Every structure is written in structure tokens, then in C-alpha cells.
Amino acid sequence: MKIAIDAMGGDFAPGEIIKGAVMGAREESVGLILVGPQERLQQEISKHDVSGLDIDIVHTEEYLIEGEPPAYALRNKRNASIVLATKLVKEGRAQAVISMGPTGGVMTSALMILGTVEGISRPVVGGVFCGFTPQTVMMDMGGNMDCRPDQLLDFAIVGTVYARKLMNISRPAVALMNVGWEEGKGNAVSKEAYGLLKKSGLNFIGNIEGNDIPSGKANVIVCDGFVGNLVVKYCEGLGRTVSAWLEKTLREDLPENRIKVIAAELLSKTVRADSSGGGPIWAINGLFFKGHGRSRAFEVAQTVKSAKYYVSLDIVNALRDEVQIVRRNLSGGAAVPDQ
């Protein structure tokens, strides 16, 4: 297994990127293809023990810089490190690509070179968002603002594959975020999406209202990115508010250190932690991992670990299959369960 690394992407590139990639490669026994200026990369590599590791370099002098307009940058830097690294996945020379580079340029590269899985129109950002419901993912969480009904269906498909593969739920319960439980409720988009979900063959349990978000009754909550962003952030805001209120309320009851423990536990359940490494961009037609620009070696190593895990799960093919099943159900009329 080989993982392509955009060695020049990130605030601490290439030093921390290479350090972390080497750490990850040793821990996970995977090969690396580092993309960037050969000489600089070799200089960084020489700082580490790489004996027995399978490390190649793909040379390029070009790379993206934070703040550049993505389209402009990619037109002028056809050999940018992120571009060449992504092409390695496209060509089958690597099984996943990792970048900590500027979001706009990195996403544009992913879309230009790999595109989305056939039948899904846009990349999706989603995942677990609340510690009270570790078995519930929200799709989308902010990547897609104005969504069509068929995009909400896409999110349901992605969420189903996410929950099945990463949470081991064989038939994830999918719910549509809405203002009432009955069919026919909601805005124009949700009304139409309801019909698509019903015919999809996914395990669609109907609408879910705001008060049921933390109930865990759905494994996948489907909404547009405007609503998803709001739900994730509001959970955090309310968590902080209640936590502060608790600290004051409990002052007369409990010693300070115990109060701190309770308040911290509540925050850990409501405030979404920055994951310790980069995550995959869902629905890209290839495994594409993007992490924070400020990632250090530890986060890069964690991302290498995740990438290996996702490769082993064969996520992209699972998503491709799920899209086909849903598509057949929709065109065939009667719903056929997907498993």
C-alpha cells in the first residue's frame, strides 16, 4: 500500500509533514510517495531514520500558497505538489492522498483530478457531531449551502456507507431533518427529498425534529450544510452555556475540583473536538484526506493511520455500490433493501 503525501501543503511544510509521514509509515507499515522539491525533501528525510521504509519522491518545484485564489493558482501551477500527489491516486500508483494545504486549492484539485463518485454531484462533509449521540452522523455539516432534493439523497447514501463501514451498523437508520414527523411537512426541498428517500431502499425512518436530534434514533441525519453547520455549532454553544450555568449552580453543593470535572465532561460531549488528524472528503472518487493547515507531525502520522484504515475498508467502492443500488431502486419503482 502506498500513500501520496503533498509534502509542501500546510503551515509547517515540509518539515513537520515529512516527520509525521515517516512516523506514520513506520507505525503502519505503508509506503510513501512524497511530492515536492527533491532536494528540500531529501534534506528533511535525512533527519529521520528511514531504514527499511518504502519512500519514493516525485519531484516538483511548484506548490500552492495559503491565500492564493484556488482557480488562479491551479491554472498557473499545473505541477503543484497537490496536483501531482492527487494524480498518483488517479493513476493507481497510490491508494490515498494526504494534504494539509489551503482548503480551496486542495478541494479544487480533488474535484478536477478525481471528481466525485459517479451519481453524486458534490463532495460532502459530515460525521459524528455530539458526544451524547456517538452513533449519529450528520450529513452535510457545512460544505453545501443550497441543496436540491437529490443532493439530500446523496448525503443519505454517503451517511449510510459511513455508518455501516465506520460504525458497524448493518442497516443505518436514516432520517430527514424537518419541522414535523409527518410526510408533507417542511420546506419545498425537504418535501421532495422525503419522496426520494422513501423510494431509495435505504433504511429511511422518516423526518426527525429538532428535539429528537440528541435521541440517537437516527444513525444518519440528512440536511443541507446551512442547517448542519447550525446544529453542530448550536450544540457547542448550548453546551458552553449550560456548563457555565452548572459551574455557578453547583458552587454551593460541591467542591471546585469536582465541579470542574463535571463541567469538562459536559463540554466534551457537546463541543466537537478538532479531530487529531485529517479526515476524508466524502464522495470524492478516490481516497482524499485533508487536514488542518496547522497540522504538526503527530496529526500527519494520525492521518496516515486513518488513510490506511480507510483503504482497508474499501470505502470508495462501497459508496459506488450503494449509489448503484439506490439508483436501481429509484428507477425500478418498488424499494429493494440494500442489504
Next chain:
Amino acid sequence: MKIAIDAMGGDFAPGEIIKGAVMGAREESVGLILVGPQERLQQEISKHDVSGLDIDIVHTEEYLIEGEPPAYALRNKRNASIVLATKLVKEGRAQAVISMGPTGGVMTSALMILGTVEGISRPVVGGVFCGFTPQTVMMDMGGNMDCRPDQLLDFAIVGTVYARKLMNISRPAVALMNVGWEEGKGNAVSKEAYGLLKKSGLNFIGNIEGNDIPSGKANVIVCDGFVGNLVVKYCEGLGRTVSAWLEKTLREDLPENRIKVIAAELLSKTVRADSSGGGPIWAINGLFFKGHGRSRAFEVAQTVKSAKYYVSLDIVNALRDEVQIVRRNLSGGAAVPDQ
């Protein structure tokens, strides 16, 4: 001051409606015009002490029944009690109308007979939604699903009048619910609404994100009814979830009765109480109060009290004035503060 009462609207009409109206009239020293079948109404009135009270009856045999399609019912019952009661406001014979009748028919009557305040396209439902932020109202809370940018502006105007009149905030801070604080963020509608709000002359403080909803930094949070409904219900759901978690967590620390008190206080801050009486439908061109169908005499009396208070605040004229000010600001270009 006279208040028109749809004596036949509500699950316990006319008995509880008349009992409550009489109670309210005595406590608040207001006159009543009861609308319904003369004989039945007089029979109910005779059960109470009405000495010294100013009570008229407008006779009709027709009234709406729960479950009837509103449009059909109103076409066939042109003298339905809610219709005649609403007309009393239109004609200036009463200063407010109260009904506990079926929502659809009651709202349709309000719109047909009184309409909305000029310049506002739809009725608005909103108010305080979270005990942690008693100085923050959300507009809209579920009445309007798919909204245009100019409707979000309408909500901001209504919210401003609400906060000024009912909360005594002279220049209420208005914020637009969004996914980021910067202008240009969000979905198509919020991007355009931002521009309108900026030019409106209202005290627009910009976008507000989910995590800032409970901060209290805005007195008026503007969003469509899909989002508003979600925010109100999610607050409730998270409140219940955290409260249940607290009860478990504190079990080893505190006696049960103290835990119950803390949990109940948290619920009282997050779960929106059914108000003890009916509230006004905002933006109707006249004072129109709608309460729960299951309202009993106490709730009816409370609504009479609210109605008198709103009449004294001259809410409808205040809203009319505010619309004119905002309209001038938008057409004139440069913003002029409204106060």
C-alpha cells in the same frame, strides 16, 4: 375598550371560553363582545356574576369545527363566529379579537378579513425561546418555511417592534442566523437578506452563528421558519438530554431532591413552556390573538389580559411606523436610524 371573543372556538367552547372571558373582563375592566348562538351564550353567561360588566352578544349559528378544511369551511360558513368576531376589529367596534378555534381556519379568517400590515407579506410567529436568553426573540419560529430575503427583513422589523415594545429595549440588536460571521457567507437567501438588513436602518449587528445563539448578543435573531423551528426544538431536546445526564452524573454527589431541583431548573431554561394564554399573530393588521384549542377558562382570562396590554402598547401602529421607516431607508439609499 372592547374585546371580541369567538365564543365557539376551542375544545371547551362555549362554556370555558365564556367563563374565562367573564373572569378576564372583570379583572381587567374591559368590555366584551361575545360571538355565537345567542341562546347558548346567554345560558352560559347566566352561570356567572356579570353585574356591572359591559357584555354584548353578536348572534350567529355558524362556527368552525376542528378538522374541516379551512378554505372550504370559510366559503360555506360566511357567518362563522370567528369571521364575525374578526370583522368587529376590522370595523373598529372591538380593539382585539381572541379565538381558541382551529388554527387553519382562524389564520385564514385573520388574513382574509384583516390582512397583514401594509408592506409585510405574511404573518409571523416568534418570541423568546430559551430561558438562558430572556432578551432574545427568534423570528420566525415555524410559520414560514421557504422565505425570500425581503421576508427575512420583515421578520427583523417585527422582531424589532417586539423587543422594543415588550422588552423595553430602545434599539434592539438584530442578527441574521448564518454559518459564518462575515458578509457573503451562507445560502443564497441569507446573502441577499444581509444586504437588505444592512441598508434597513435597523440596528443590524451582522450574522450570528449557531454557537452564539445562547450568547444573548442579539435581541432579534432572524431566520426562516424551518431553521427557527429547529432551533427552538433542538434547545428543548438538548436540555432534556443534558438534564437526564446530570441526574445520573450527580447521583453520587448529591441527595436526590437537590438533583431534581437542578434538573428541573435546567429544563425550565431550555424547554419552551406553553404560554399560559394565547399570543398575538404578528403582522396581522389588527390585534388578533390565537390560543390553544385545549384552552380552559384560566387561559382565556390570561389572553384577555394580554390583549388589553397589547392594545395599550399600540403594537399594530408601532409596526406600521417601523415598516415605513425601513422602507424609506431602503429606497433612500443611506441608512437612517429609526430612533
